Amino acid sequence: MKIFYKISEIKEYLLLQKALGVKIGFIPTMGTLHSGHLSLIRRAKADNLVSVCSIFINPLQFNNKEDLENYPKSLDSDIIKLESVNCDILFSPSEKEMYPEAENTIYDLCGLDKYMEGAFRPGHFNGVVVVVKKMFDIIEPLKAYFGEKDFQQLAIITNFVKKYHIPVEIIPCPTIREDDGLAMSSRNVRLLPAERKAAPLIYKTLYKAREMAPTSSIEKLKKWVINELKKDSLLKLEYFEIVDCESLEPVNNLAGHKKCIACIASYAGNVRLIDNINFL
Ligand code: AMP
Numbered sequence: 001m002k003i004f005y006k007i008s009e010i011k012e013y014l015l016l017q018k019a020l021g022v023k024i025g026f027i028p029t030m031g032t033l034h035s036g037h038l039s040l041i042r043r044a045k046a047d048n049l050v051s052v053c054s055i056f057i058n059p060l061q062f063n064n065k066e067d068l069e070n071y072p073k074s075l076d077s078d079i080i081k082l083e084s085v086n087c088d089i090l091f092s093p094s095e096k097e098m099y100p101e102a103e104n105t106i107y108d109l110c111g112l113d114k115y116m117e118g119a120f121r122p123g124h125f126n127g128v129v130v131v132v133k134k135m136f137d138i139i140e141p142l143k144a145y146f147g148e149k150d151f152q153q154l155a156i157i158t159n160f161v162k163k164y165h166i167p168v169e170i171i172p173c174p175t176i177r178e179d180d181g182l183a184m185s186s187r188n189v190r191l192l193p194a195e196r197k198a199a200p201l202i203y204k205t206l207y208k209a210r211e212m213a214p215t216s217s218i219e220k221l222k223k224w225v226i227n228e229l230k231k232d233s234l235l236k237l238e239y240f241e242i243v244d245c246e247s248l249e250p251v252n253n254l255a256g257h258k259k260c261i262a263c264i265a266s267y268a269g270n271v272r273l274i275d276n277i278n279f280l
Contacts, residue, residue: 001083003090007138010091017247023048026141031055032072032079032186036176040145041085043173052089052139053082060127060206072189104129112156115248116241125156132157136168144168149175149183151276155248183275195269198234202266206277209262213254213279238265
């Protein structure tokens with residue numbers, strides 16, 4: 001695997017690849033890789049001749065300084081994992097390399113950032129889109145791979161490339177879970193043993209809520225979810241919303257609403273976890 005830290009060097013290398021007609025698949029990450037990330041890389045490898053993974057902890061998308069400081073880092077073991085799936089290129093720039101000057105671009109996210117993560121983490125999605133756009137400009141991939149685990153992020157980026165005519169195809173990839181249902185996340189390494197034991201209740205609750213949906217109102221479902229998570233004192237629910245898959249607007253009535261998704265954010269101890277389940 002080739003590793004680049006400098007924008008000029010990766011650009012020069014990829015220019016040659018593109019001149020040869022090579023198709024590039026891109027997987028942006030913040031590192032501390034797990035099988036969820038690796039599934040995106042496998043998919044990119046299946047679709048393209050060259051796979052480029054980036055590892056960059058993007059300060060712009062953290063609205064909380066402590067969260068940024070506590071975000072796990074493990075470049076050495078990430079490199080081993082990337083080599084195990086034959087990733088072709090790793091791009092891991094420094095903060096100065098990505099942001100030589102103060103960055104204050106604001107993109108129009110068409111209101112998709114009003115809800116859920118956007119409401120609880122002001123500025124988060126603008127920060128995500130700023131870094132994704134910069135990465136797309138550097139790498140110029142044909143396709144880019146994003147996990148459905150971060151559903152709102154996926155919806156915002158899909159809308160963003162369409163709105164700004166960015167010639168990158170966004171490929172959604174399914175959420176990879178631990179055996180007990182917990183969605184894999186880099187943040188899971190920060191869970192203490194008791195919190196790790198409590199965390200699968202988040203997905204179990206989503207799963208049961210979906211089963212109950214045909215015979216329940218949204219109001220009842222919400223109350224039920226709130227009570228379920230209260231059963232474990234280590235979990236603290238931040239939100240549970242059922243929203244339209246495209247507009248992300250809250251759905252008030254399930255009857256006749258075909259494309260909706262239930263999204264949840266909950267703390268397990270000090271670790272903030274998100275998950276979702278399709279209500280199709
Ligand atoms: P992150 O490193 O958390 O920024 O994630 C990088 C990419 O991996 C994003 O597109 C995520 O949605 C995706 N991802 C994270 N966790 C999972 C998972 N459990 N299954 C599938 N994709 C994931």
